[in-house]
Amino acid sequence: MNTSTPPIDLRNPYVRAIAFGRMAGVLGLQIIIVAVGWQLYELTNSAWSLGIVGIIELVPVLLLMVPAGNLADRMARRNMAIYAQIVMFAAAVGLMVAAATYAPTWMIYVMIVLVGVSRAFSAPSVGTILPQLLKPDQFVHANAWVSSGSQFAAAAGPAIGGFLIAATGSTVTAYAVAAACQLVYIALLLTLPRVGPPPSSVKRSMAEVLAGFTFIRDNPLFLAAITLDLFAVVLGGVVVLLPLFAKDILDVGPIGLGWLRAAPALGSLTMALVQARISPWQRPGAVMLGAFFGFGLATMGFGLSTNFALSIACLFLTGAFDSVSVVVRTSLEQIITPDPLRGRVSSVNYIFIGMSNEFGAFRSGASAALLGAVPAVVGGGVAVLAVVGAVMLKWPQLVKLGPLHTLLPKLPNVEKT
The missing domain is CATH 1.20.1250.20 (MFS general substrate transporter like domains)
Known part of the structure; x- marks a missing residue:
């Protein structure tokens, strides 16, 4: 460290x-x-x-x-x-x-x-x-x-x-x-x-306007992190189905639904506080992959659970694992992105994250309507595990990633001209 x-x-x-x-x-x-x-x-x-x-x-x-x-x-x-x-x-x-x-x-x-x-x-x-x-x-x-x-x-x-x-x-x-x-x-x-x-001598052009997309495409580490986050939210999101689980599966009513809705946020808050006190991860890429693997398992656990306490625990864990990925991905973005590009890269990142939430809600609802709530959630968790494996094969350098602060920003070609 x-x-x-x-x-x-x-x-x-x-x-x-x-x-x-x-x-x-x-x-x-x-x-x-x-x-x-x-x-x-x-x-x-x-x-x-x-x-x-x-x-x-x-x-x-x-x-x-x-x-x-x-x-x-x-x-x-x-x-x-x-x-x-x-x-x-x-x-x-x-x-x-x-x-x-x-x-x-x-x-x-x-x-x-x-x-x-x-x-x-x-x-x-x-x-x-x-x-x-x-x-x-x-x-x-x-x-x-x-x-x-x-x-x-x-x-x-x-x-x-x-x-x-x-x-x-x-x-x-x-x-x-x-x-x-x-x-x-x-x-x-x-x-x-x-x-x-920040100063920039680059003339305004369409290539410069779209430089955020170019930067992410040309940086495999950040592309891998965004891919993980995108598909985890689309495939593993369960929030939209919580009223169904509260009423038809767990039979806990509106008060229980409130606890189910709060559990992921409480997990995220707890893990964020932990990360604020511990030393930065020495292998953040491996930690991120592990967090998404845990997210998939916790999602599967929630889908299979018929016990209210166990369901709360699984949702708490999904929030905790998601918090790890958010902190690592956000820090990675900030460190490797040159200051002249941070606004454009951040905007592209937000587009993917925002769209993933909307598509995730649609995917969950549509899958539950076609297959049933339990198969939809469990299948989503299995799909998250498959995405983790695919990302490890596609971008093996993510597993080997060392401390984030040792990385250096890299300007894309559009900013070098």
Whole structure:
């Protein structure tokens, strides 16, 4: 282990600002998601109105992510992140007004589009601020702390949103709290130094616009990591089926469903805190492969379980294993990506991760409808194990990967010209 730089934690003002800022942002977003679902179903009593929310939010992400990544490489990323959160604040306020005035459903959908726009510009900016402010051997611990805050918010946000709706009988207060969370995020971002865009002598061209895709294609280690994450989420995701398992298989009702939904986030939070305290992995590639193998086994265990406690334990493990892969993949991306390209690479990475969540939900639902819930989940876990084996054969260098901070950034040809 390289001991030239001491492990970093929340005492560092940059890590503290990003960790607590993202925690506030994720908390507000989760509250918005819960409140929008409740509000729409109250207004329409239609499952279809709920189903199209994800698509409406995903469209601006897909359309704007590549331009947003390019913009993140041409302006101060802190400022871009602030503008993105201002849009999210505006969306929360708009939803609050819509709830208070009993506005038509189209206004709610317009605000959801704004949520998608905010996320499109937030991902390539927020995720690339810390690499400008820290040393490479600090990235792993910093990402672990940031992930801890995000996972805590992901676990607490839905519960807080539901409590606020139940306590007030309306979604207005929930949206107000979500808006306040975005203001906290903006205030913390303002404490960070403004770092100008990295210098680049490359002329604007389509090749430069798509340089994020080129970089990932030409870097087998990162391509392998993204492939693992993509297929694990698509094949092993079970969240969309949890209501079915809670009602028909485990017979634990809505309270049990709440625990099932919280278990993966609690596992992720626990493992992120562990990774924030231990030394960085000496063989991160092998650790990532092992984590995905464990994720597949835990998914299979959940599918086969008829015991509530065992099901909770399996879901907890899926979250813990996923946390390992997130920290390793995020740190790998930050270390091997040159600063002039970080926005574009981050945007491409977010496209794959965002699409994998949507396709994973579709795959789980469709497989359960065709095969049954248990075969769909168990088969997904088996498929994850097969993907791990295929990645090991395709990219054997991932197994041999040493400490991440020993890697060096590599510019693609488009940036060398």
